[in-house]
C-alpha cells in the first residue's frame with residue numbers, strides 16, 4: 001500500500017498588509033519530512049509505520065507563518081512542484097494532504113485549499129482515495145468535500161492534537177483502501193462567524209461540541225464527524241462554521257449525523273463569546289501588574305500574528321510606558337525591521353532613541369520617542385526543539401525601555417512557547433508580566449502562565465466581527481444579523497442521494 005504525503009498548510013488573513021510571498025515559504029523535502037517532526041505529518045508517518053503493508057512516500061510539504069494573501073507566484077510554485085512529484089512518483093494507493101483550510105491566494109476567486117486538493121485529485125485520478133487533514137480554523141466547500149475521500153480535523157484549540165489528527169487521516173485512508181470503500185459525505189454550512197478565541201475547546205460550548213465527536217466516530221458505519229470553526233475574519237463566500245460527516249457506505253447516515261451535529265452547534269451559537277478573562281489595554285496591564293500571580297501573560301489580541309496579523313502595532317507597549325511605577329514587564333514580538341536594523345547597528349549597550357509606531361502598517365502611525373538601551377539581538381540562542389511561528393533567519397533586537405524589556409523583529413513572529421523567550425535570553429517566568437501577540441495562549445505558554453488576560457486591543461485580528469466591513473459572505477450571518485430562522489436541510493451538501 002503506497003501512500004504519498006503532500007500539503008500546503010498556511011493560514012491567510014486577507015486584511016493583513018504583508019503578503020505571503022515565495023520568500024516566506026518553509027519547504028520540506030521527502031527526507032526533511034521524515035526527520036522533521038513536522039506538524040500533522042508526524043502523525044501520518046506514525047500511523048503508516050505501524051502497518052507493515054504500508055509504504056509511506058513523503059513527497060513535499062510547504063508551510064509559512066500566517067500572513068496576508070499568498071502571492072500567485074508562491075502558490076503556483078508549491079502547487080506545480082506537488083503535482084509534478086505526484087505524477088513522477090505514481091502510482092499510489094492513496095494520498096494524504098496535510099493542509100490548514102484557510103489558504104487564500106491573491107486573485108484566486110475560489111477557496112485555495114479546495115483548488116489545491118482538486119488539483120491533486122485531477123493528477124491522481126478519480127479512484128485513488130485522498131485523506132485530508134485540516135486545522136479546525138479552516139473552511140469547507142462543496143468542491144473540497146467532493147475531492148477528498150476522508151477528512152480529519154484538529155479537535156483542540158489551543159491546538160494540542162496535530163499528531164492525532166495526522167494519525168486519524170492516515171488511519172481512515174488505510175481503512176478505505178483495505179476495505180475498498182467509497183465513503184459517503186455530507187456537510188452543513190452554519191451561518192455564524194466564530195473567531196477562534198470564542199471557540200476554545202477548554203471552555204463551553206466548544207468543549208462539549210468537540211468532546212462529542214469521538215462518540216459520533218464510533219457509530220457503526222461512520223468514519224468521522226468533524227467541526228470546522230472556519231476563519232472568521234476573511235470576507236469570502238465560503239467563510240462559516242461547517243459540521244460534516246463521512247460514513248463508510250451509507251449516505252443517509254452521513255447526512256443524518258452532519259445535520260444533527262449542525263443543529264447542536266446552531267443551538268449554542270449565541271454562546272460562542274469570549275469566555276476567558278478579558279480587559280481593555282490599560283485596565284488589563286494594571287490588573288496584571290497588581291495581581292498576586294506571576295507570571296501573568298497578556299495577549300495583544302488585535303495584533304495576533306498566529307492568526308495572520310503583522311504584529312507591528314506598539315499600542316500595548318505605549319500604554320505600558322504610560323503606567324506609573326516603571327513596571328516589570330516583557331513586551332515581545334513587535335515587527336519593526338527598520339528599528340531592528342538601527343538597534344543592531346548601534347550595538348549592545350548603546351542608548352538609542354526609538355520612535356514607537358513609525359512602522360505601523362495596519363493602523364495609523366505614531367512617532368513617540370523613547371530612549372532604549374540595546375540588550376541583545378541578532379543570533380538566536382539555539383536551544384533545539386520545534387519552535388513554530390519563527391523564521392530562524394529573521395533578525396531581532398532586545399532593548400530595555402525604563403524597566404520594560406521589549407523585543408523587535410524584522411519579520412512577524414508568533415511567540416508561542418517558553419523556548420522563544422529563552423532563545424532571546426529572556427526568562428519566561430521571572431518577570432511579573434509578559435505581553436505576546438496572540439489571542440488565546442498557545443499550549444506551552446498556557447502551561448506556564450499563572451494567569452492569562454486577553455487584551456481587547458484594536459488591529460487586524462480584533463475580535464468584534466460587527467466592526468468589520470462585509471460584502472461577500474452570505475447573509476444572514478450571526479453576529480452581523482440576529483434572530484433569524486435557519487434550517488440545516490437548506491444548507492446541506494455532499495452525497496444527497
Ligand SMILES: [Zn+2]
Nearest residue numbers: 135136137159
Ligand atoms: Zn488553528
